[in-house]
Structures are given as structure tokens and as C-alpha cells.
Amino acid sequence: MKKHNFYAGPSILSQYTIKNTAEAVLDFAGTGLSILEISHRSKEFQAVIDEASALVKELLEIPEGYHVLFLGGGASMQFCMVPFNLLAKKAAYLDTGTWSSKAIKEAKLFGEVDVVASSKDKNYTYIPKGYTVPDDVDYFHITTNNTIYGTEMRFDPDVKARLVADMSSDIFSRPIDVSKYDIIYAGAQKNLAPAGVTIAIVREAALGKVARAIPTMLNYQTHIDKGSMFNTPPCLPIYSALQTLRYYKDLGGIKELERRDIEKAARLYEAIDESKIFVGTTEKDARSIMNVCFVMRPEYAELEKDFITFATERGIVGIKGHRSVGGFRASIYNAMPIESVEVLITAMKDFEYKI
Amino acid sequence: MKKHNFYAGPSILSQYTIKNTAEAVLDFAGTGLSILEISHRSKEFQAVIDEASALVKELLEIPEGYHVLFLGGGASMQFCMVPFNLLAKKAAYLDTGTWSSKAIKEAKLFGEVDVVASSKDKNYTYIPKGYTVPDDVDYFHITTNNTIYGTEMRFDPDVKARLVADMSSDIFSRPIDVSKYDIIYAGAQKNLAPAGVTIAIVREAALGKVARAIPTMLNYQTHIDKGSMFNTPPCLPIYSALQTLRYYKDLGGIKELERRDIEKAARLYEAIDESKIFVGTTEKDARSIMNVCFVMRPEYAELEKDFITFATERGIVGIKGHRSVGGFRASIYNAMPIESVEVLITAMKDFEYKI
Numbered sequence: 001m002k003k004h005n006f007y008a009g010p011s012i013l014s015q016y017t018i019k020n021t022a023e024a025v026l027d028f029a030g031t032g033l034s035i036l037e038i039s040h041r042s043k044e045f046q047a048v049i050d051e052a053s054a055l056v057k058e059l060l061e062i063p064e065g066y067h068v069l070f071l072g073g074g075a076s077m078q079f080c081m082v083p084f085n086l087l088a089k090k091a092a093y094l095d096t097g098t099w100s101s102k103a104i105k106e107a108k109l110f111g112e113v114d115v116v117a118s119s120k121d122k123n124y125t126y127i128p129k130g131y132t133v134p135d136d137v138d139y140f141h142i143t144t145n146n147t148i149y150g151t152e153m154r155f156d157p158d159v160k161a162r163l164v165a166d167m168s169s170d171i172f173s174r175p176i177d178v179s180k181y182d183i184i185y186a187g188a189q190k191n192l193a194p195a196g197v198t199i200a201i202v203r204e205a206a207l208g209k210v211a212r213a214i215p216t217m218l219n220y221q222t223h224i225d226k227g228s229m230f231n232t233p234p235c236l237p238i239y240s241a242l243q244t245l246r247y248y249k250d251l252g253g254i255k256e257l258e259r260r261d262i263e264k265a266a267r268l269y270e271a272i273d274e275s276k277i278f279v280g281t282t283e284k285d286a287r288s289i290m291n292v293c294f295v296m297r298p299e300y301a302e303l304e305k306d307f308i309t310f311a312t313e314r315g316i317v318g319i320k321g322h323r324s325v326g327g328f329r330a331s332i333y334n335a336m337p338i339e340s341v342e343v344l345i346t347a348m349k350d351f352e353y354k355i
Numbered sequence: 356m357k358k359h360n361f362y363a364g365p366s367i368l369s370q371y372t373i374k375n376t377a378e379a380v381l382d383f384a385g386t387g388l389s390i391l392e393i394s395h396r397s398k399e400f401q402a403v404i405d406e407a408s409a410l411v412k413e414l415l416e417i418p419e420g421y422h423v424l425f426l427g428g429g430a431s432m433q434f435c436m437v438p439f440n441l442l443a444k445k446a447a448y449l450d451t452g453t454w455s456s457k458a459i460k461e462a463k464l465f466g467e468v469d470v471v472a473s474s475k476d477k478n479y480t481y482i483p484k485g486y487t488v489p490d491d492v493d494y495f496h497i498t499t500n501n502t503i504y505g506t507e508m509r510f511d512p513d514v515k516a517r518l519v520a521d522m523s524s525d526i527f528s529r530p531i532d533v534s535k536y537d538i539i540y541a542g543a544q545k546n547l548a549p550a551g552v553t554i555a556i557v558r559e560a561a562l563g564k565v566a567r568a569i570p571t572m573l574n575y576q577t578h579i580d581k582g583s584m585f586n587t588p589p590c591l592p593i594y595s596a597l598q599t600l601r602y603y604k605d606l607g608g609i610k611e612l613e614r615r616d617i618e619k620a621a622r623l624y625e626a627i628d629e630s631k632i633f634v635g636t637t638e639k640d641a642r643s644i645m646n647v648c649f650v651m652r653p654e655y656a657e658l659e660k661d662f663i664t665f666a667t668e669r670g671i672v673g674i675k676g677h678r679s680v681g682g683f684r685a686s687i688y689n690a691m692p693i694e695s696v697e698v699l700i701t702a703m704k705d706f707e708y709k710i
Contacts, residue, residue: 003387007394010590018380018389025377032358032670034373036549036595039362039673072551073428073572076586080570102571109568189587194391196427196551196589213464215435216457217428231431232544234551235365236591240391315387318394 004340007318008147008291008331009169010189017193017243017335024239035239040232048235048242049228055245059254062178062201069200069220070228070238075168075187077218078198079103082141082164082183083110084218088210092116092137092161096153097124097146098324099166107141110212116140123325124149126283133159138209139182145170147190148322150293150329151286156180162206170290171199172248172334174258182206183220188237190290191334192244197237248334257334264332264341265289271345277303277352281325295327303355304328310354311347319344359695362673363502363646363686364524365544372548372598372690379594390594395587403590403597404583410600414609417533417556424555424575425583425593430523430542432573433553434458437496437519437538438465439573443565447471447492447516451508452479452501453679454521462496465567471495478680479504481638488514493564494537500525502545503677505648505684506641511535517561525645526554527603527689529613537561538575545645546689548596551589603689612689619687619696620644626700632658632707636680650682658710659683665709666702674699 005012021035028035029044038045053068062068071077079102083091087110095101095118107113114137117128124146133140139162145152147169154174157163162182171186178184182203189195202220216222222230248257269287272280277300281293296304304327311319321327332341360367376390383390384399393400408423417423426432434457438446442465450456450473462468469492472483479501488495494517500507502524509529512518517537526541533539537558544550557575571577577585603612624642627635632655636648651659659682666674676682687696 001387005388005392007392007397010392010394010587013389013392018391021391022377022380025373025380031672032356033360033672034368036373036376037360037362037365037368039365040550042362071428072589073432074586077428077572080572084570106570106572109570187587194589194591195395195587196592215439215461215464217432217435217461231429232365232542232550234427234549234589234592236549237551237589317386317388 001315003315003317004343005317006330006332006344008322008329009187010195011331011333012335013194013240014244014247014335016247017240020243021236021240035236038235040229040235045235048239049233052238052242052245055242055249056199056201059172059245059248060176060178060201065203065205066178067202067204067224069202069223070233070241071198071200071223072196072234073198074195075166075185075198076102078166078185078200079106080109081218081220082139083107084212084214085207085210085220086139086162086164086183087111088138090114090137092133092140094128094131094140094142095120096127096143096151097149099146099168100143103141103143103166124151125281125286127151127153127286133161135160137161139164142166145288145290147291147331148324149282150288150291150325151282152288152290154289170288172254172257173261173290175254188241193237193241195237196234197241260338261289261332261334264336264338265292267338268292268330268332268341268345271348275348275352277355278348281327290331290333292330292332293321293325293327295321295325307351310351311344314343314347316344316347356670359671359698360673361671361685361687361699363677363684365550366686366688367690368549368595369599369602369690371602372595375598376591376595390591393590395584395590400590403594404588407593407597407600410597410604411554411556414527414600414603415531415533415556420558420560421533422557422559422579424557424578425588425596426553426555426578427551427589428553429550430521430540430553431457433521433540433555434461435464436573436575438462439567439569440562440575441494441517441519441538441565442466443493445469445492447488447495449483449486449495449497450475451482451498451506452504454501454523455498458496458498458521479506480636480641482506482508482641488516490515492516494519497521500643500645502646502686503679504637505643505646505680506637507643507645509644525643527609527612528616528645530609543592543596547599548592550592552592552596615693616644616687616689619691619693620647622693623647623685623687623696623700626703630703630707632710633703636682645686645688647685647687648676648680648682650676650680655710662706665706666699669698669702671699671702
């Protein structure tokens, strides 16, 4: 039975990425060796990281002055790397969910943190508006997509302070004005690659402003100076990332990905809004096009387990909602085909009809 | 042409590991999904990390009180994690090469560092002896195998202080008395898995003795408390590690691996010692059984490039020595079959005969 992969992350990757990665595990670039066992200093792997970096720059139209880094450790490591590198006295953070909160917790180890707004009062079901970011902060940090709560900031905020964004779960789903940001980081395991690599897009001019000593591995400058090869990088995840980036370029780039993502999300939200038993959990203007969160209306709440079983029988995997929200979460990242979204919608309608 | 992979790392893995990983990239554990795109919270992946952890404990006969962690970021990240977690006032380090030196550099950011001995005076060609480790240090750090210089400490030192070891390039090549150590860490890309995961074996009782605030991701306790799943772990490298661990167990465990490793190294060193043109670079009693470093005798030095070409034509890959030593380095990790070592020895003899 064909599986429809709605996991929140690690999550669905394109068949192009999967197939090419499997081939490279057996024979990488005609070397007769596996991508698992080839030196990162080989010319064949250098070509991989060079092309991957160039494609990120091309697809996101990254201006001069920025470096694309491929780092190990996960986006959670960035929660401390950002303040290590940028926080001299005070930083501003927008609290839009679990990941923001974790980033705030780490920043507090390094200096004063001004949480300019939070949507915690309503279980993170909306994106705060009307807040003010002080001009004197070292940077303002946002989380553009909140995987757990299904909300998203689909715009690049205008602030005077340096802007830092965790785009782990929506990078490559819309054009970004990179020039507004000083650091963008993203764990790869949603829209790019298997778990194990994090991309960081860093404006070099933003670095070197703090007085503290930074451990070598936690200093962005280290990785800029060595082209992400200060230490052995996670080679296979980077190879898979390259496949995804090639696939994105062939599809037509970020605008085409955005068009598809909006269409998929619109269909699913429409089905939720038309349903008598399902209901969305977020404010409509904050809806994520990556993670669609919904629950059973209270009078049907006891049927949630039944729907999971019903969906599982149709090959639908990974739609159980996070415990913080309950219900269901359909993660429909770039690689998710609209056909799988239709399978889910049909299952929702059939289940509703059946009860 | 069959390739003989002598890369220093990432380096040769068993065909069992490579084949099973390739299969899991296409279909993981019968889920119908790729290991690249499956949730780390799925029961199928939980089973992987549980079995991998149990096998590390079994193979290394790890006593109670220790935890096996699978971390991202590389062994280079451990250079700062160790002092972050253990260095209150002063630590002792043994300087046996590039990796030791890098570890020492990071430790100095956190406290006083007593370099108890160094073999830098002779380009790290020996392992210092007769040094004293002060009893009052927070820990004593050693690098058991020096990939670049080809030296190895094939014993577990007796010291009163807590003992920390970087075993990145020789773990699983000999039985270890784990009870002598408080932390053992190893980047996986030599004897275990593709690059992207580092194993850390941590005695929990050694933690919590420093006053400083430790960023969450850099705190071993975080990863102990969450069973290496505080954040998304590098799933594919962990899956590959599990395959290697199963392979090791099937072969007969660590003692059998050590027997094979000693035999392979003995044959290669014997060929070097018998040669009129090649010569080993290290003191004989410090020779690594993982990385065999040798050069051309001075009168033949101009032939080094020719030998690389000669060897390449026989499918031998990755024997160029590190620039700090020059000449050649044959890395003959656990997965290296003795047949490939014989191919190298034959190439050396044929080249010598030819000139």
C-alpha cells in the first residue's frame, strides 16, 4: 500500500532525493565508493558542498555579503549559537511557540532578553501584532513557522534591529528578502534533507561585535573561514540536500514551490472549514501552509482515535497532533504531492459521512 | 575496478552497513517510507536507537552508571562540551597531536589547563611517558589515536583524576576498561558510521559539579535525560551505526576485531620495515593499528607522487599522507579487509622492484 507521509519532521522528501541518495550510498559520483565512506576532502565531495551552497544562494536570491553554512547539531544548537555570536547586551524575541520559547531560554544565558510579544495566552494560536521592537537591541529573533501549533509568519518583518529567523520548517516555501536578515537558520529535516544538517545563512558583517570568547565550533566565523569544512561535515545529509535543491530548481524555483504549497494548504483548510466534525485550531490569518493543525469539534472528540485508525488504513502516516495541541497535524511540506493531500481530504469526508 | 578505501575518515564501512543503509533509504523497517523521511518519534526509529545503545554497552562491556549518547556536531564539538561540563578550575591534557591541541585550545576558554606532556618536539611521532597527572585536576584528557601522525595509546591509563578520552579513530578496536573513564567520545566516521553522529559514553555521576550555566544542547545531562532525543538526532548515521554494531557482534565482538586489526597492521608495518624505499614515521612502540604513516626514504623522496599514481592504478584510494607528515597514510580501520592491505603491500613491493 502506498504511504502518505504527513510526519512533522523528519518528513517527506522528494522521490528524486530519496532515489539519488540510495544510489550514492552504493556508488557515489562514479568513485566506486559509498557516500557513507568517502573523504569530505575528496574533490567529489567538495563539488557537492560547493554546488549545494551555490543553489541555496541562487534559489533564495541571497545578496553579496552572506555565507551559506552547513552545520551539524540541529537547529536547537542555533538557539545558543545566535546569542553566543550576536548578543552583547540585549536581544528581542517574539514568542510564537515551543521553538521560540526554547530559543528565548538559551538567549537568557547570554544577556537581557526582551520578549516583545507572545501568543502563549491563547496556546500560540495566533501571531502577535502591534508590538514594538526597541531600536537598541542587538537583534530581533523570530520563528517564522511554528510546527507544533500550525502558525506561520509569511512575511519579512521591517525592523531597525538586526533580524534573526529560525526558518526550520518553512524555508524554501516562499521568496524571502534575505537582505532584511542577518542570520537565517533552518534544520534541514523538513524542506531539504534528512536530519543531521542545519543550514545557516549568515551576514558576515554582523559577526565580531561581541567581546566574549566563543568556542571554535560555536563561532560562525570558523565555519565561514573554512567553507563549512572546519570539521567533518554531515556528508550524506548534505548530499541529500543537494538533490532536493536540484529538484527545486528543476521544478521552477521558489515561486513555483510557493504556488504549489498555497494550493495544497488551501484545499486542506477548505475541507476543514466545510467539515461539521473537524475544526482548525489557529486564527485564520495565522495559518501555516506547512503544518495544518485541526481537532474534532468537542461533541465528536471521542472519535479522534477512530479517525487515526481510519486514516492509517488508507496509508496515511503521521497525522497525530502534538500533545500540546491534540487532534491532528498534517504536515504538507514542499515534497508532499497534492494527491496525498487529496487522499487525506477524502478520508476526512468519508469518515464524516460514515459516522 | 574494485576500490580499496584507505581514507582516514570518513572511511571504509562494512558492505553489510552500506547495503543495509541503501535498502533503508528506499524502505525502512517495512514502513514503506525512507529512513531519510521517518519521524525520530516513530516506534521504528526508537527501536533503532535503543538497539544501537544496547549494542554499544554490550560490545564495550560498559558498567552501570554510564549512558551512551548519540550526538550531532562532530567530535570537535566535544572539545568544548567536555570543559563546559567538567572543568571547574583546572584540567590536565596530554598533547599527542592535532586533535589534542584543538581540545586544549577549547579547554583554555573555560579554566586553567595543565599540558602534562607533549610529543610536539618530535612532530608527534611518539606517545609521551613518565609524566605526572596532578591529583587535583578536574579531569585528565587523552586522545587515544592520532589519525594524522599514526600513533596510538593502546591502553587505559591509571590516574586518580577523572579520565576523559577522545577515541574517535580507534574505538571498537580493542577492549576498554570503561570503568577507568568518566567520558569517552568518538566521532563515528571511522569505525562506526558515516559522518554526522558522535557517540559519547558518559558517567552520570561526573556531571553537575561545575557552577556555570551550560547551554541546553551542550549539557550532557540534557541528552541523558531525553535518551539522545532532546532534539532530532541524525537518524541515518545512527541507523548505519546500528548496522555496524550488529556486524561487529556477528563477527565475534571486540576481541575478534582487535585480533584482525593487529594482524592487518602487523603485515603492513612488516612490509614497511622490510622495504628499502619506504620508512615508518613513528616510534615503533607508538604505532597505531588504525593509521599507518610512512614516507619514502630521503633518497627516494621525489618518487612519492609516482607511487600515489602507481597505487591509484590498482584501485588504492586515499593513501596520501596529511600535509603535517607528508608521504603516505594507510588507514586500516575495522572494516578494511586484509585483502586490501595485501593489495597495498603488493603495490609497494612491485613499485620498489620496478624502480
